[in-house]
Amino acid sequence: AQRVTQPEKLLSVFKGAPVELKCNYSYSGSPELFWYVQYSRQRLQLLLRHISRESIKGFTADLNKGETSFHLKKPFAQEEDSAMYYCAHGSSNTGKLIFGQGTTLQVKP
Amino acid sequence: GAVVSQHPSWVICKSGTSVKIECRSLDFQATTMFWYRQFPKQSLMLMATSNEGSKATYEQGVEKDKFLINHASLTLSTLTVTSAHPEDSSFYICSASTRTYEQYFGPGTRLTVT
Numbered sequence: 001a002q003r004v005t006q007p008e009k010l011l012s013v014f015k016g017a018p019v020e021l022k023c024n025y026s027y028s029g030s031p032e033l034f035w036y037v038q039y040s041r042q043r044l045q046l047l048l049r050h051i052s053r054e055s056i057k058g059f060t061a062d063l064n065k066g067e068t069s070f071h072l073k074k075p076f077a078q079e080e081d082s083a084m085y086y087c088a089h090g091s092s093n094t095g096k097l098i099f100g101q102g103t104t105l106q107v108k109p
Numbered sequence: 110g111a112v113v114s115q116h117p118s119w120v121i122c123k124s125g126t127s128v129k130i131e132c133r134s135l136d137f138q139a140t141t142m143f144w145y146r147q148f149p150k151q152s153l154m155l156m157a158t159s160n161e162g163s164k165a166t167y168e169q170g171v172e173k174d175k176f177l178i179n180h181a182s183l184t185l186s187t188l189t190v191t192s193a194h195p196e197d198s199s200f201y202i203c204s205a206s207t208r209t210y211e212q213y214f215g216p217g218t219r220l221t222v223t
Contacts, residue, residue: 042216043113043202043214043215043217044153044214086153095158095206097143097155099152101152
């Protein structure tokens with residue numbers, strides 16, 4: 001079964017420090033992977049998807065098939081990055097998203 | 110664009126009553142809508158997938174007679190929690206999709222059963 005694992009429940013860093021939120025997946029085919037973000041009291045929104053290979057709000061994520069990982073990175077964290085981040089895997093057949101457990105990023109001033 | 114609304118945003122009901130939650134895509138037609146449940150400080154758990162004009166597909170462990178889903182039009186899906194009990198108290202979130210993967214999420218509905 002498809003599974004997405006985010007090993008850290010909470011990641012706390014100081015402003016300006018690099019950030020890496022870990023995500024590992026289990027899927028034998030070609031994965032469709034996403035990062036979603038949920039700011040306090042706001043709805044879940046798409047941050048980025050691996051096929052677009054873009055950088056959003058300074059965040060990037062590279063798919064590493066060898067390590068089955070899709071870690072989210074940002075070189076210099078900002079306080080406004082504080083939020084809950086979810087890694088998700090999409091099913092090509094059903095369009096369903098399978099979410100990881102989520103990681104709370106706390107950026108301290 | 111691609112805005113999804115939910116109504117109500119918060120509902121309190123007595124044990125044994127039924128509650129209906131609406132999910133609407135405001136500016137696009139959603140062929141598929143998804144219903145999730147989220148417990149405090151936990152991830153989203155997919156409950157069911159709803160396609161317009163057909164029966165919903167429920168995830169394993171989700172009681173379809175307990176959580177009735179109707180997707181009557183391309184812009185509206187409803188989730189009815191029947192005979193609600195305190196353990197049904199949760200945050201219910203819907204999302205709408207126009208094509209594979211691109212899901213737009215509603216703001217969620219907080220259900221409290223007393």
